[in-house]
Amino acid sequence: MSLSTIEVDDVRHEFNSETFRDDYTFSNSPEAIARFPFPFDRDEYMYAVNIEQHMPGPPKSATEFPIDIDEHYVAEMADRARVLKEDPLRCQSLPHMLMAEWDLLDLLMTSMARDYPRWFSLERDGRKWHWINRPLGIEQRFVFGDPTTLPQGPMEYVTRQCQGDFCLLDQRDNNLWLDAGIVTSQADWSLDFDLGMNFIEWHGPVPLAHNMNIFDRALKFLMNLQQGRPVRRLNWTMTVNPRLDTSPENYHRWGIDRTTVTPENVGDKVHLRVELQALWRLPRSNAIVFSIRCYLIKMGELVTQPKWARRIHRVLRDLPPELAEYKGLTNYRAATLEWLSQYDDGAPTSPGFYPD
Amino acid sequence: MAGESFLVRVTHADPVTTSVKRLRMQAIDGKTLPPASAGSHIILTLKTPNRLLKNAYSLLPSSLDGGTYEVAVLRTEDSRGGSTFVHDALSEGSELTISTPVNLFPINRRARHHVLVAGGIGITPIAAMAEELFRDNRSFELHYCIRNEPNGAFLKDLQARYGERVHLYHSDIGERFGVAKALPQQRIDTHLYVCGPEGMIGAVLNDASALGWLQENLHAERFLSPGGGDPFDVVLRRSDIEVTVGEHESLLEAIERVGVDAPHLCRGGACGQCRCSVVEKDGIIQHRDHYLTQEEREAGDAIMTCVSRLKGQRLELDL
Ligand code: HEM
Ligand code: FES
Numbered sequence: 290m291s292l293s294t295i296e297v298d299d300v301r302h303e304f305n306s307e308t309f310r311d312d313y314t315f316s317n318s319p320e321a322i323a324r325f326p327f328p329f330d331r332d333e334y335m336y337a338v339n340i341e342q343h344m345p346g347p348p349k350s351a352t353e354f355p356i357d358i359d360e361h362y363v364a365e366m367a368d369r370a371r372v373l374k375e376d377p378l379r380c381q382s383l384p385h386m387l388m389a390e391w392d393l394l395d396l397l398m399t400s401m402a403r404d405y406p407r408w409f410s411l412e413r414d415g416r417k418w419h420w421i422n423r424p425l426g427i428e429q430r431f432v433f434g435d436p437t438t439l440p441q442g443p444m445e446y447v448t449r450q451c452q453g454d455f456c457l458l459d460q461r462d463n464n465l466w467l468d469a470g471i472v473t474s475q476a477d478w479s480l481d482f483d484l485g486m487n488f489i490e491w492h493g494p495v496p497l498a499h500n501m502n503i504f505d506r507a508l509k510f511l512m513n514l515q516q517g518r519p520v521r522r523l524n525w526t527m528t529v530n531p532r533l534d535t536s537p538e539n540y541h542r543w544g545i546d547r548t549t550v551t552p553e554n555v556g557d558k559v560h561l562r563v564e565l566q567a568l569w570r571l572p573r574s575n576a577i578v579f580s581i582r583c584y585l586i587k588m589g590e591l592v593t594q595p596k597w598a599r600r601i602h603r604v605l606r607d608l609p610p611e612l613a614e615y616k617g618l619t620n621y622r623a624a625t626l627e628w629l630s631q632y633d634d635g636a637p638t639s640p641g642f643y644p645d
Numbered sequence: 646m647a648g649e650s651f652l653v654r655v656t657h658a659d660p661v662t663t664s665v666k667r668l669r670m671q672a673i674d675g676k677t678l679p680p681a682s683a684g685s686h687i688i689l690t691l692k693t694p695n696r697l698l699k700n701a702y703s704l705l706p707s708s709l710d711g712g713t714y715e716v717a718v719l720r721t722e723d724s725r726g727g728s729t730f731v732h733d734a735l736s737e738g739s740e741l742t743i744s745t746p747v748n749l750f751p752i753n754r755r756a757r758h759h760v761l762v763a764g765g766i767g768i769t770p771i772a773a774m775a776e777e778l779f780r781d782n783r784s785f786e787l788h789y790c791i792r793n794e795p796n797g798a799f800l801k802d803l804q805a806r807y808g809e810r811v812h813l814y815h816s817d818i819g820e821r822f823g824v825a826k827a828l829p830q831q832r833i834d835t836h837l838y839v840c841g842p843e844g845m846i847g848a849v850l851n852d853a854s855a856l857g858w859l860q861e862n863l864h865a866e867r868f869l870s871p872g873g874g875d876p877f878d879v880v881l882r883r884s885d886i887e888v889t890v891g892e893h894e895s896l897l898e899a900i901e902r903v904g905v906d907a908p909h910l911c912r913g914g915a916c917g918q919c920r921c922s923v924v925e926k927d928g929i930i931q932h933r934d935h936y937l938t939q940e941e942r943e944a945g946d947a948i949m950t951c952v953s954r955l956k957g958q959r960l961e962l963d964l
Contacts, residue, residue, distance in 0.1 A: 338916045385754035388781075415710065434709050461753050462861045509935040510915030516679060516745040517649035520911065573709065575682040575748045 297426040300408055304363040304424060310371075315531035317590050321360055323644070325586050326351040327594075328523040328563050330642050332603040334612075336498045338506050343519035343567045351565055354404040355519065356397060357582060358452060363424050365452050365474070365533065372473040372534050373449075378481045379536075380445050382457070382469035389457045389469065390444035391434060392571035393578050397447045422450050444469060453582035456480075458488075460575060465511060467491055474533035474583045476526045476562060477617065482537070496611040514570045514577060521567040526616045527625075528562045531585045550621035555628035556589030559621060561601065588628065594644040598632035605629065650690075651678060655739040656713070665766060665798045666732050667705070667717045673740065680711035683777035684750035684770050684838075684866075687714060690742040693730045699873070699893060700727040703769040703840070703866070704746060706776035714743070717798060719766035750866045752777060756836040759785040762822060762849055764841020768798055770866055771840055775807060788822050790814040790841065824852040831858065840866040874931065874954045880961040881905055882924055890954070897950040900964065907950060907964060914952040921950050921962050928957015 307314045346352030372379055398420055402411035412419040416433045431438035439446045448455050448471045457469035464487040472480040483491040488508045528535055529546040550558055565582040592598035606626055613622055639645055653670035661667050672678050681704050691698040702716040718731045750770055759778055763771035778785040787810055791797035804811050814820040839849045846865045853863055873893040880887045890899040897919055900907045910918040914934030923946050932942045934949035941947055
C-alpha cells in the first residue's frame with residue numbers, strides 16, 4: 290500500500306536529496322553539523338567500556354530521542370534498498386529470532402511514531418496494527434505476530450524504514466549470539482561472516498581491547514541489561530568519500546579510495562564516521578537489539594567548530610598505531626594531519642563533547 | 646542496578662488452591678505493562694506492617710500484547726512474612742510498586758525439544774514456558790510434581806490445554822519424578838528446565854548430570870541476589886557529609902541523594918567510572934562489580950559505588 294503523492298510531497302522536502310556512492314552528493318546542513326555526535330570528550334582516544342544510560346540528550350541533539358531520524362533519512366533508506374537488492378545476505382535472521390524481530394518492529398515503530406508524529410503514525414487495536422510512513426509514502430495494515438501480513442520479515446520490513454544497522458542478539462550459555470541482523474552501512478565487517486558468532490568471537494579482530502578486559506566486562510554488563518534501561522556508546526572510524534556501504538563484500542569498490550587522498554582534497558574527501566550504538570533488552574524474546582547509527586561528516590564541515598578541529602587533530606596525531614592500522618587510516622593519516630594542523634593553534638580545549 | 650518500576654493496582658485476587666493465591670495487576674496510570682518473556686520475574690514491593698519487603702515472583706503466562714501481569718503466591722512460613730502479607734493483606738484494589746520484568750530463566754530457543762519440570766509453586770515460570778512453547782508450536786513435555794490433585798495449582802487448566810504432554814507425580818502416594826525413568830534417551834538438542842523446592846532442583850540437576858546431560862542444556866530458576874543489603878553509614882571525607890545507605894538503595898544513590906556529584910557512567914559495575922578510594926572501613930567490602938581485579942578486591946582500598954556495599958557499620962570515602 291502507498292500513500293497519495295500529495296501527502297508524501299508534504300514532508301519530502303524536509304529531507305536531503307543526496308547520494309552515498311558514485312557522485313557522492315551527501316552533505317550536512319549547518320543544523321546537522323551542530324548536532325553531530327562528536328565522539329571525543331578529550332584530546333586523546335583509547336578504548337574503554339564507554340557504556341552509559343541511553344537517556345534523552347538536549348533538544349535537537351542526536352540523542353534527544355531513542356531512535357534518531359534526521360535530514361538524511363530518505364536518502365539512506367534508498368541506499369539501503371540498493372545494497373539489499375545487490376546482496377540479500379546483508380539481511381539475515383536465524384529461525385529462532387522471529388520473536389525478537391517482532392520486538393524490534395514494536396520498538397522502532399513505537400518510538401518513531403511517538404517522537405516524529407509529523408512523519409510516522411502507528412495505531413494499535415489489539416494485534417491489528419496500522420502504520421503510516423509519510424516520508425517514504427508507505428501505509429501498511431498488519432497483524433502483529435503474523436509474518437504473512439507483512440511484505441518482508443518484521444525485522445527487514447521495519448529496518449528498511451529506519452536509519453541505522455541493527456543486530457539482534459540471543460542470550461544463552463552465558464553469552465550473546467549474533468543470530469539476526471540487517472547491516473548495509475558497516476565499517477568493514479560482515480554480517481554474513483559474523484552470523485551465529487558470540488560476543489567474544491565477533492570482536493576477535495579488535496586490537497588491544499581484549500587484553501584490557503574490555504569485552505569481558507562489557508559482556509557481563511550486557512547480560513544484565515534490563516528492560517526499560519537502554520544504554521549507548523559511541524564508536525568511530527574514518528571513511529574516504531561519504532560512503533555508507535564500506536563492507537568487506539564490496540572492498541574492491543571502495544578500498545582503493547584510501548589511496549586517493551591528497552593534502553588538497555582532505556577537507557572534502559576525508560570523513561569522520563561516528564556510530565551511535567544503543568542497546569535495548571527486548572521484552573517478548575529476552576533478546577538484545579544493538580543499533581549502529583552511522584553519522585558522517587567531512588573534515589571541511591567538522592572544522593567549522595574550532596574546538597572539534599583542534600581536538601580531532603590531536604586525537605589523530607596521538608592515536609596508538611594499532612588502532613590507526615585497525616581502522617584503516619594508515620594510507621591517509623599523514624595527509625589528513627597535515628591539513629588539520631592549520632586549524633590547531635595549540636590552545637587548550639574545554640572538556641566534554643559539545644562545541645564551545 | 647534498579648530497573649524501571651511501575652505503580653500497579655490489583656484487579657483480581659483469587660485463590661487457586663487452599664494455599665496459593667493469584668494476583669492480577671494493571672498499571673495505575675492506565676498504560677499497558679510491557680509484555681514479558683516466559684521465565685521472567687518481577688519484584689513486588691510489599692509494605693508490611695514491620696518493614697518494606699522486596700520479593701521476587703515469577704510471572705504467569707503473559708499475552709503478546711502485555712497489559713497485565715499475574716503472579717501466584719504460595720502461603721509459607723517464611724521469616725520475613727512476605728507471603729503471609731500477600732495472602733492476608735492484598736485484595737482487589739490494593740496498590741503496589743513492581744519492577745520491570747527480568748528474565749534469569751529464559752527458554753533456549755535453539756533447542757528442538759524442551760523438558761519442563763515443576764515442583765509445587767515452581768509451576769509459575771514453567772507454566773509461562775509451556776504456554777510460549779505451545780503458542781510457537783514447539784515440542785515440549787511438562788512434568789509436574791504435586792502433593793495431591795487438589796493441591797496442584799492450575800492443574801486442570803494445564804491438562805486441558807496441553808493434554809498428554811502433562812505428566813503428574815503425586816508425592817502423597819510416593820511418586821517421584823526421576824530423570825532416568827522419565828527421560829531414558831535424551832538427545833543433545835533437548836533442554837531441561839526445573840523450578841521447585843531447592844532439594845528437588847538439586848536432585849534433578851544431579852541426576853541429569855550423572856546421566857551425561859550437558860550443563861548448558863540444564864536450566865534452573867535462580868533469583869538475582871537482591872540489589873540492596875543491610876544499611877551502613879558512609880562518610881564523604883572531602884565533602885564532609887555523612888549519610889546512611891538504606892537497604893534498598895545503592896551507595897551511589899545515597900551519595901547522589903545528599904547532592905554530591907559522584908562520577909558514574911554505566912551504573913552496572915562495568916565501566917569503572919565510579920571507582921572510589923576507601924579511606925577507612927570497619928567491615929568487609931562486598932564487591933559486586935565486574936571491574937576490579939582480584940588483587941584490587943583483596944586490597945580493599947577501592948569500591949565501585951554503583952553496585953558494591955559494605956558489610957559493616959561505617960565506610961569512609963575519599964569523595
Ligand atoms: C552487543 C552488541 C555488539 C555488537 C553486535 C558489536 C559488533 C562489533 C563488530 C562487528 C565490530 C567489528 C569487528 C571487526 O573488525 O570485525 C566491533 C568492534 C568493536 N566493538 Fe563491538 N559490538 C557490540 C557491542 C560492543 C560493546 C558493548 C562494546 C563496549 C566496549 C564494544 C566495543 C567494540 C570496540 C572497541 C570495537 C573496535 C571498534 C573500532 O576501533 O573501530 N562493542 N563490534
Ligand atoms: S558506574 Fe560503571 S562501574 Fe560503576
